[in-house]
Amino acid sequence: MTSLIFGKDPIDSAISKNLRKIIKMRHQIHQYPELGNREFKTSKLVADHLLSLGLEVETDIAYTGVVGVLKGNKPGPVIAVRADMDALPVTEDTDFPFKSIERTTFLDKEVGVMHACGHDIHTSVQLGVASVLASMKRSIPGTVKFIFQPAEEGAPPGEEGGAELMLKQGVFNNPKPNAIFGLHTHAGLEVGQLGLTIGPAMAAVDHFIITIKGKQSHGAYPHKSVDPIIMATEAVDAFQTIRSRSLSPLEPSVVTVGIIRGGERFNIIPEQVHMEGTVRTYNTEVQDMVEERMNTILEGITHAYGGSFELKYDRGTPATINDPVLSRKMIPTMERVVGKEKLIMMDPVMGGEDFAVFANEVPGVYFRLGVVKPGTTSGWIHTPKFRADDSSLEVGIRVMSNMILDYLQSSID
Known part of the structure; x- marks a missing residue:
C-alpha cells in the first residue's frame, strides 16, 4: 500500500x-x-x-x-x-x-x-x-x-x-x-x-545513418560483385578503433551500430547495406573527431573494395x-x-x-x-x-x- x-x-x-x-x-x-x-x-x-x-x-x-x-x-x-x-x-x-x-x-x-x-x-x-x-x-x-x-x-x-x-x-x-x-x-x-x-x-546524443553501396551479383559469383556486406562488417570493426585508438582513454565516448540491413535473398549479394547507430560524447571536440574518423574509415574501406558510401551524421541532444x-x-x-x-x-x-x-x-x-x-x-x-x-x-x-x-x-x- x-x-x-x-x-x-x-x-x-x-x-x-x-x-x-x-x-x-x-x-x-x-x-x-x-x-x-x-x-x-x-x-x-x-x-x-x-x-x-x-x-x-x-x-x-x-x-x-x-x-x-x-x-x-x-x-x-x-x-x-x-x-x-x-x-x-x-x-x-x-x-x-x-x-x-x-x-x-x-x-x-x-x-x-x-x-x-x-x-x-x-x-x-x-x-x-x-x-x-x-x-x-x-x-x-x-x-x-x-x-x-x-x-x-x-x-x-x-x-x-x-x-x-x-x-x-x-x-x-x-x-x-x-x-x-x-x-x-x-x-x-x-x-x-x-x-x-x-x-x-x-551525454550528448548523435545519430548516424550510413548507406554503403556496392554492386549486386549472384551469391555463387562473388567475383562479379562489390560486396557491401563485407564493407559494412569491416566498418563496424573499424569504428571501435575510434574509441580505443583515436581518442584519449580518459575521454568518455561510445560508438554503437544498432542497425544493419541488407539483402533480399540468401543467394544474392545485395547492391547496398543500410547501417544506423548512435555516438555518445561529452566534449564537442570529441564529437568532431568521431565524425571525422567515421568519414575517413568509410572512405578508406569503400575505396579499397571499389564501392562508395553516404553518411548522414545528425548532432542531436547536447x-x-x-x-x-x-x-x-x-x-x-x-x-x-x-x-x-x-x-x-x-x-x-x-x-x-x-x-x-x-x-x-x-x-x-x-x-x-x-x-x-x-x-x-x-x-x-x-x-x-x-x-x-x-x-x-x-x-x-x-x-x-x-x-x-x-x-x-x-x-x-
Whole structure:
C-alpha cells in the first residue's frame, strides 16, 4: 500500500490531500500511453488539472506541450520545472492491473506502447507539485513555470519536437525562468533514494545513418560483385578503433551500430547495406573527431573494395550539465527531505536527455528518483519489465516541492 503523509508541514499536508488523486492520474497516464507528438489524451489531462488549480495555462506548444504558470502572491524569481509526457514503442510485460495494452503503428510496424522510461511518473509528480504549490500560493515568493514536454524520446520522422521545438516556440518567454529543475526515474534506486551528479551528468546524443553501396551479383559469383556486406562488417570493426585508438582513454565516448540491413535473398549479394547507430560524447571536440574518423574509415574501406558510401551524421541532444553552484545549493534540501544517506552521488552516464536543451539556456539541476519498491525488482528503462512503484510519487512530489520553495526563498533572502 502507498503511504499517505499526515504531517504539520504545509507541503506534507497538501500531499496528503492530493496523493490519491495523483496516483489515479498516474494509472490513467500509464494505462493509455502515447508516442511523441501524439500525447493528445495526456496533454488534455494535464491541462484540465492545471486549469482546475487556477493556473494560467497554455496548450499546443510543440504540438502537444502544456505550460502552466503559478504566480505567487509575493515578488520573487521565476523557477521552471519540466516533465516529459511521451511513451515508447515497447510492449509492456508487468503485473500492474493498470498495465498498457495499447497498440499503434510506429515506423510502418504495429507495436505496443508503454511508459517504459517512467514519463508517467515524471508527469504525475509534476501534477502533484502543481497541486501542492497552488495550495500555498499566498506564501510563494515568485513564479513557478510548469513545463510538460512532448517527444523527449524523439519526434516522428519528418517532424520537429521536444525541448528544442518548445524553446523555438517561446516556452521560456513571458516570463523567462532564472533556473530549471527536472527529475528522471531510476530503476537501480529504491523508493526513497535520490541520485545526483554535479556537473556533466548525461551525454550528448548523435545519430548516424550510413548507406554503403556496392554492386549486386549472384551469391555463387562473388567475383562479379562489390560486396557491401563485407564493407559494412569491416566498418563496424573499424569504428571501435575510434574509441580505443583515436581518442584519449580518459575521454568518455561510445560508438554503437544498432542497425544493419541488407539483402533480399540468401543467394544474392545485395547492391547496398543500410547501417544506423548512435555516438555518445561529452566534449564537442570529441564529437568532431568521431565524425571525422567515421568519414575517413568509410572512405578508406569503400575505396579499397571499389564501392562508395553516404553518411548522414545528425548532432542531436547536447550533453546534460548540472549547474555546479545550483546543484550544491540544492543538496541540503534533498538531504533534509530523504535523509543524507539516501542522496547518492552518481557517476556520469552515456544516456542522453533533452532536458539539456533547457539547461543550456538557464542553470539547471536534473536528479534521479528511485522507483523500485524495496523487496521487489524492476527491469531497466526501455524494457517491457520496467516497473515504477506508485510510492515513488510521494517522494518525488515532496522533494521537488521543497526544492522549488527553497530556491525561491533563498533567492530573495
